[in-house]
Amino acid sequence: MSAHQVAPAQESYVDVLIVGAGPAGVMCANALVGAGVNVRIIDKRPEGVLAGQADGCQPRTLEILHSYGLADQLFKEGSRVYRTTNYDQSPDGRLKRTRLSPLMPAPNARWSFGVGLSQGRIETIFETSMRAKGLTIERATVPVSLKMSEQTNDLVDAHCYVNKVSLTIAMSTSDDSMSVLEVVIERIDDPGHSEVVHAKFVLGADGAHSWVRKTLEIGAEGAMTDSVWGVIDLLPDTDFPDVRNLSYCHSSEGTLFTIPREDDLIRIYVPQSNDSQVIDPETGRADKNRSSPEKILNQARKILHPYRMNVKDNRIDWWTIYVVGQRVAERYSVNDRALIAGDACHTHSPKAGQGMNAALGDSHNLAWKLVYVLKGWAKLSLLRTYESERRNFAKDLIDFDKEWSKLFIAKRQPSNDSDALTQDEFVHMTLKFNSFVTGIGIRYFPSAIVNPQYQGLASKLIVGERVIPQTFVCAADGRPVEIQDMLPADSRFKILVFGGDIAVTGDLNALKEALIAMNLSASFIERFGHDGAVFDVLCFSSGKQQDVGYADFPMFYRSHWTKAFLDEVDMTGREGGGGYEKYGIDPHDGAVVVVRPDGHIGMIAPLSILGVEEITEYFEGFLI
The missing domain is CATH 3.30.9.10 (D-Amino Acid Oxidase, subunit A, domain 2)
Structure with a gap:
């Protein structure tokens, strides 16, 4: 083919096309590919960030990355920040330290420090994880047009390819800026490359000057x-x-x-x-x-x-x-099919270290919702909670x-x-x-997926916030286990059954009553469980190791030996105990806590037939 000929456009199909491989983009891409979603991620940069940009992670972000199995590398490479100092000018004009304090007092944080590490290294951690799952960033690639179907029937069917995106390769000029050409460009390694991508969903994670946001004609409030x-x-x-x-x-x-x-x-x-x-x-x-x-x-x-x-x-x-600049996008999506995240949604000063942390939080909130819609487990309307939750946060x-x-x-x-x-x-x-800056106190308000009706049953586990760290003891082998380690970001809802003291007959009968209700064909587990893909049930008894053994748990609550726990101090006397009290749960009445795939509490319910019915009604609101 000569240099003046234009090759016919290649066409391809994908569930989610992500534009931009910054923190929000790689976070979402890694979560989606890990859940088995067909995803592609493109970026105009010929290589990743080598220096500068965002500079670290707050305590809640550390918890989120840990839930994806990505925190260890961050801890290994980064500089841990435990303390804050304040210096002020003394009367003689000299600078003097006036205060030494914890980084940001967050009593319920799992890790009481932040980690300073360059954005480029954090992006590389995600990129390495993605590559292990078969996904790589397509660099020096940019979109040049985006067209969405105007057919209502297509838009409400999550499995229709409603986004048509034209892609070209971006050429790097001598000053390292990017020139986007709406013509086929020839490269030795990929001559005449042009492509039309048909996508079910498009995510614009392409920064403060987002091409996707501008193309969707989404304005920004602020100045x-x-x-x-x-x-x-x-x-x-x-x-x-x-x-x-x-x-x-x-x-x-x-x-x-x-x-x-x-x-x-x-x-x-x-x-x-x-x-x-x-x-x-x-x-x-x-x-x-x-x-x-x-x-x-x-x-x-x-x-x-x-x-x-x-x-x-x-x-x-x-x-x-x-x-x-302090701006928030007027909306986060168009027809629930083209969405934006990260700096494309919000810009602000970096003085409290929120930029990358907010971007990662956006994608963490969105990814599981996209997974549920694409797998046919949830209604398309679930995606609207992404905007309502994250835009309020922004x-x-x-x-x-x-x-x-x-x-x-x-x-x-x-x-x-x-x-x-x-x-x-x-x-x-x-x-x-401090709770806002650390991310520990981020709360999502009542919606289809946040129901605070029975808040009093676990008064210190705030519905809409993430689960407070606490160590419990595995009933089978006595090892201490941090509850956040039981809540990986694996796209499943975690049903935490606090079953009271099963050494007490009345408590055990209440637990069995809830079990019978869960096994009914009309229950949420049977109707929405998709053979174990949606729910993971964990049981926590307030009984003591000397009185309660693993085999004392009803079979349903010990489908595997790692599913049954005691609110007890471990055999060394160093870890665990006091979980029911810490969570504000009665040690005999118990409660059921529904934890969303992003680690935030969706609802709390009584440990009873009524409670199972209430949970079923909760899931009826957005699951299929």
Whole structure:
């Protein structure tokens, strides 16, 4: 074929086409391929992120990654962040440490630390997991058009290929920017490549300037701020004593904060002192050509005085400047068939480390819902809860970010300005938002998949929030097991049956009564279980090891020896015990807790025939 000939477009079919291989994209792709979904993921970049971008994971994100079996590599490579320090300017003008505290007090977090690791390395962890399942990122590939069926019958049938996406290869120009050509391009390894992909669902995970969002004509609410920040990753040569902690430093010269990273690196965020000089008047965006690493460092040095901050071995891995934008997409989907996630949905400042964490949370929320719809287990309407849950979270995130960002531009006392921010006010704000920042306190509000009617039966397990960590003892062999390890992200609902003390006749009879109801043909297990693919039943007795053995559990609750547990201290006396009390569950009345595939509590019900009926009604609302 000559260089001027155009090859006929290749056509292909896929369940889900993901555009963008950033955190949201690779997270969703890995979850989908792990559940057996036919998925493709494309990205315009010829290679992954090599440096910079997002910088780590909060405690709840660590729990999520652990549920996919991906946390160990993160722990191995990353820099753990346990402590936060605050520095303020003393009356003599010198910087002085005024507070040392835990990273973000989160008493119910499984891990009381964050992990600093570059976005590129985190994406690689996902990419390695995907590759092991047979999925690779198709790089240097971009969409050039997207057309959706207008036939109502097609749109309501989740198995119809309603999205028609034209793809081309993106050519890398000499300045490493990407040129998208709506013509066939010839490459030695893939000449004349052009393709039309027919997809049931399209996910735009292609960043703040999302092509998918713009093509779908989804607007964004919010605006750019007038705050310009510089950020730099470097190997420090410094006498600043808290360089390996998350440190906030406030002086009359401004506010900066430092974050420890892998390989002895640190990241420094610092406001640009002359904002107008770094803004391109035509675009309104920060222009890197108007700044430099040395300008960012000079501003940092002014704030950190009298401490020294230099670069060791001339190692600067990455730097940039940016204008803080605070926007939320007006909607997250079109016809429930083309959706967006991550920065395509929401943009905000990076000062509380929420960007990548929010993106991963979006995909974690969405992936299992796509799986259920594609497998024919759930109604298409289930996907609407993705927008209602994650968009509400994003709006809260922007509101939080507006308040949080003010802390970094406010003047500090001592000052003649009566409006100056005090140290106590700064600390109060950090404590106020700690459950939100860590992700531990994220709560989804009542909907088809969040039913708080029987909240009182497990008063400390909040419906809509994730399950609180707690160690129980395996009834078969006595080993201690963390409950979150029993809740892998395997697309199944976990039915946690807190069966009371089965050494007590009345408690055992109530457990058996619920068992009979679960085995009826009209129950949720029989109607929606799909031969064990949808539900995983685990039983927890409040009885003691000396009184209750594995064989004392009714057979249904010990389908495998790893399914029956005791709320008891292990034989060493070091782990377990107090779970019923911690969860606010009566040790004899018990309760049934329905945990969604994303680890959030969907509902709580009585341990009775009525409870089984209530759970069945819950699943009738969205399962098929």
